[in-house]
Amino acid sequence: MDIIFLQEVKIQTILGVPEWERMQPQTVVLDIELAMPHSRSCQSDAIEDTIDYGRIVARMRERLAEKSFRLVEALAEDLAQMIMGEFGTPWIKIRVAKPGILPGVKQLGVVIERGQKTNN
Numbered sequence: 001m002d003i004i005f006l007q008e009v010k011i012q013t014i015l016g017v018p019e020w021e022r023m024q025p026q027t028v029v030l031d032i033e034l035a036m037p038h039s040r041s042c043q044s045d046a047i048e049d050t051i052d053y054g055r056i057v058a059r060m061r062e063r064l065a066e067k068s069f070r071l072v073e074a075l076a077e078d079l080a081q082m083i084m085g086e087f088g089t090p091w092i093k094i095r096v097a098k099p100g101i102l103p104g105v106k107q108l109g110v111v112i113e114r115g116q117k118t119n120n
């Protein structure tokens with residue numbers, strides 16, 4: 001099974017529980033791994049045979065501009081379901097981090113994993 005990864009994708013969005021935190025967009029940092037449904041592109045060298053990671057980044061930016069969440073868990077779940085539904089990946093792992101939101105903590109957040117890895 002082949003995996004596409006995206007590391008330290010920075011996106012601005014409204015997120016947080018308290019009102020003060022939701023008053024302006026903050027940066028979330030995303031690390032994503034997603035399974036390819038097949039490995040055809042390794043032989044064909046054709047973008048049509050793979051999941052275009054540029055399109056995933058563009059869709060996540062659109063999504064987080066139009067929606068807002070209170071919890072990092074809910075944000076991660078929404079992106080996982082969107083990517084699985086729109087891009088046909090059978091398995092995804094998403095790490096959502098908030099940098100510098102709590103004093104003395106560099107980053108905090110959540111990691112979720114959805115779907116099944118297949119044996120391609």
Ligand SMILES: Nc1nc2c(c(=O)[nH]1)N=C([C@H](O)[C@@H](O)CO)CN2
Binds near residue numbers: 017021070073101
């Ligand atoms: N498990 C979580 N705990 C907390 C979250 C969260 O999203 N998931 N969020 C907050 C606040 O938004 C915090 O970042 C700022 O007060 C607190 N705990």
